[in-house]
Amino acid sequence: MEYLYAILPWILIFGIFWFFLIRPQQKQKKEHQKMLDELTIGDKVVTIGGIKGKIIKIKDNNVRIRVSSNVDIDFVKNAISKMEEKNSSKKKEKKEEKNKEEE
Secondary structure (H helix, E strand, C coil): CHHHHHHHHHHHHHHHHHHHHHHHHHHHHHHHHHHHHCCCCCCEEEECCCCEEEEEEEECCEEEEEEECCEEEEEEHHHEEEEEECCHHHHHHHHHHHHHHHC
């Protein structure tokens, strides 16, 4: 019984760490990976270094981003921090398809 009282505080501390530190970090990592998997050409993104641009090419684990006219930079996909704006041309295509289906 004494062993249980000695181990119980450590189990409680681990549970608190799991709930407040480990679990949220894993959730954030999953969301970031999902965002990377959903990247498409035309999306506006921000890299880890703070460079903003528009995706013009995706190949395997590499992404080419147009920063300015005639200025393209290649990045590893994991270097993309967040997506600022989703490609709007797909939204337009979906709206056009819905309109055609309704007619």
